[in-house]
Amino acid sequence: MQFIDRAEIEVEGGKGGDGIVAFRREKYVPAGGPAGGNGGRGGSVIFQAVEHLQTLLDFKYNRKIRAEHGFRGGPNNRTGANGSDRILEVPVGTVVYDATTAEVIGDLIAPEQTLVVAKGGKGGLGNKHFLSNSNRAPEYALPGLEGERRVLRLELKLLAEVGILGKPNAGKSTLIAALSAARPKIADYPFTTLVPNLGVVRNPTGDGTVFADIPGLIEGAHHGAGLGHEFLRHIERTRVLLHLIDITAPDPISDYQMIQEELEAYGRGLAQRPQILAFNKMDACDRSPAEVEALASHLNQLNPAPLFRISAVTGEGLDGLMQEVWKTLDRMAQPEGDRVGV
Structure with missing residues (x-):
């Protein structure tokens, strides 16, 4: 369709x-x-x-x-x-x-x-x-x-509670396929995802939470470059952004900063939306543990949001990641006066 x-x-x-x-x-x-x-x-x-x-x-x-x-x-x-x-x-x-x-x-x-x-x-x-x-x-x-x-x-503007962001080939489609029954097209070339994919993930209470896999962003997306600019509006309604960073990329920190700049340029409060960060493709990472820790430390200085090391292919780290997603959604659902640590 x-x-x-x-x-x-x-x-x-x-x-x-x-x-x-x-x-x-x-x-x-x-x-x-x-x-x-x-x-x-x-x-x-x-x-x-x-x-x-x-x-x-x-x-x-x-x-x-x-x-x-x-x-x-x-x-x-x-x-x-x-x-x-x-x-x-x-x-x-x-x-x-x-x-x-x-x-x-x-x-x-x-x-x-x-x-x-x-x-x-x-x-x-x-x-x-x-x-x-x-x-x-x-x-x-x-x-x-x-x-x-x-x-x-x-x-x-699609209604989803969690929006999955990242550059092309960051593993967004693979992650949403691993977490839900969605079966997006997956391949190793830019712009595999031509439309937003929705997946329903069961939370611990048994209810379904909608995740949206947003087509990859490239530099200048808010001006019309690439495909992602056509779909930035679909994350306007999300409550939490799950930002995937390809740990096998030449410069993961630069990739993260580019996405953040696009969110800032697009506006509508997207850059201020609660984020959860994840180094993806840990199964294919050839960096030493010390290098990964150095990247994590640098990223923490830029954004002290929770950071996870995962592999959407093998399932490594997904349980911890999802626990953080549910915790963040539950915290946001509480009345403002009842929130702790916000």
Whole structure:
């Protein structure tokens, strides 16, 4: 399935039905009076967040969406039927913007949450509405109003509690495959991960925690270099960042600093998000223990976050790493006044 996380569409609520001019024509009612019914309301365009979708692909080819028009009124004061609402399913995590003003219209972050993005027009009034002492036989009615029309920009920001960061080939996809049932494409060349991968990892309580494997970042990503800049938005909602550093790389510390600079440049508080660091690929490391310790000491000076030595391939160090992840998530879930050591 093609992963689309941005789309621009035009939506329009249905036009309200027209009111009508009609008079009562009853055999024993000599002055029947006006009896034109009101038009029905136009349908609205409504977004509904659902869990079974993870892409905006449906909107790539369906860019103009309109709800049903309301129906005109009828004689004998009958109101026209309302137009049907157009309900569109979108993935949980979809942010809806007005494409003209860039205003955020809504953020659909909960399953079954709904958002009206284009209201239907009101139905027109029939001539019955205009009956008065001075006008006993009004011969006019009002047309229905046009529905609301908008051009929208949709952006999908995946919902995950833990975001896995690192340069290309740092082992992010291998790690998420080892921790969860996700089966991302894995190979030894840059940009294997072309889309964010989600994996559900069972925590000690038995609940599922969503991890997101974000495509590798390279220098200049926030300006559009490489692939990762397209997906930085997907870690905006994460609570914890798990930063993988390839211990077999020529300069692991430089790799770490580059990623941090990209987070700083992107903004939105990503660089200040709680981080857990991990030297990955320890099974393939040809550095001496002293060299690894020197790198760890240098990294600790840059960022005193917890640092683990792991191998996503062999499973080395993963138990300790996950214990720290659960501990950090539990600590963040506590009310601010109850936190210890924060």
